[in-house]
Amino acid sequence: MARVAKEMVEKAGVNVNQLVELLVKNASAELTTFYYYTILRVNLIGLEGEGIKEIAEVARIEDRNHFEALVPRIYELGGKLPDCMKEFHDISACPPANLPKDPKDIKGILKVLVEAERCAVRGYTQICNMTAGKDHRTYDLALAILNEEIEHESWFSEFLGEGPSGHFMRRGETSPFVSKFLK
Amino acid sequence: MIKLTKSELSHYNGTDNNPGYIAYNGKIYNITDSFLWKKGKHQVLHTAGEDLTEALKEAPHGEDLLDRVPVIGELIE
Numbered sequence A: 001m002a003r004v005a006k007e008m009v010e011k012a013g014v015n016v017n018q019l020v021e022l023l024v025k026n027a028s029a030e031l032t033t034f035y036y037y038t039i040l041r042v043n044l045i046g047l048e049g050e051g052i053k054e055i056a057e058v059a060r061i062e063d064r065n066h067f068e069a070l071v072p073r074i075y076e077l078g079g080k081l082p083d084c085m086k087e088f089h090d091i092s093a094c095p096p097a098n099l100p101k102d103p104k105d106i107k108g109i110l111k112v113l114v115e116a117e118r119c120a121v122r123g124y125t126q127i128c129n130m131t132a133g134k135d136h137r138t139y140d141l142a143l144a145i146l147n148e149e150i151e152h153e154s155w156f157s158e159f160l161g162e163g164p165s166g167h168f169m170r171r172g173e174t175s176p177f178v179s180k181f182l183k
Numbered sequence B: 001m002i003k004l005t006k007s008e009l010s011h012y013n014g015t016d017n018n019p020g021y022i023a024y025n026g027k028i029y030n031i032t033d034s035f036l037w038k039k040g041k042h043q044v045l046h047t048a049g050e051d052l053t054e055a056l057k058e059a060p061h062g063e064d065l066l067d068r069v070p071v072i073g074e075l076i077e
Ligand code: HEM
Pocket: A093, A094, A095, A115, A118, A119, A120, A122, A123, A126, B022, B023, B024, B033, B034, B035, B036, B042, B043, B045, B046, B052, B053, B055, B056, B057, B058, B059, B060, B061, B065, B066, B067, B068, B069
């Protein structure tokens, strides 16, 4: 544990126990989403699916990166990951991103993807709100993740016909915002 | 449809095998089966068995998400 780092956050008036619990729940959402997106991505095939496969893959890899980036902060603040992975799955801040009953239902898959991203956008907005001006490092991390979640949401929402996202597919490395936490 | 007072509602907090109910804007919602309300806790910060009308104002979502859980009654004085 980073004793003084934690003390600074407490002193700023943040409830560190609540914050750590939220970070663990969001770390679970990332790792479980990484898993569920693997299944969604392999089913994004055919004339409709193929075009979406690449952004689903980028969103999948970036969610794994989000998990990796969250873990050190959880331990710095005195938290830990549950010993049992089943338990970890069940405390996720977002519901399971299950494959639709009809795996050929590409629009159905897109809806699952966009809902998962929207849940993440909400979760990191909450963490930013709780830490802004108080816990600078967690804020920086949550904001970096939020930047990527908003891009994920906009990619999928555009494919669902909700209007132009104004974004372009990633060029080059994944996680342009979160990568500094992965070095 | 059931009618509960605030103090009756507090019994339905989702722990010890009690069902979990929440109140919002006079309506009572059953969140027992929601993945996001396990053991009556929502996103660490909120607890079932309470009137959460004020709390939703600070939440990162609106009342539209309440449509995802069933309405089962109303909150009375
Ligand atoms: C800081 C406060 C809160 C946070 C961080 C939060 C966060 C969330 C998130 C991330 C979701 C999933 C959204 C999605 O899938 O896009 C959700 C769903 C939901 N929230 Fe909240 N929320 C908060 C407060 C509240 C309050 C006060 C209420 C009740 C009045 C509430 C009721 C619900 C309901 C009913 C759902 C849907 C559950 C389901 O799909 O089974 N939330 N919330």
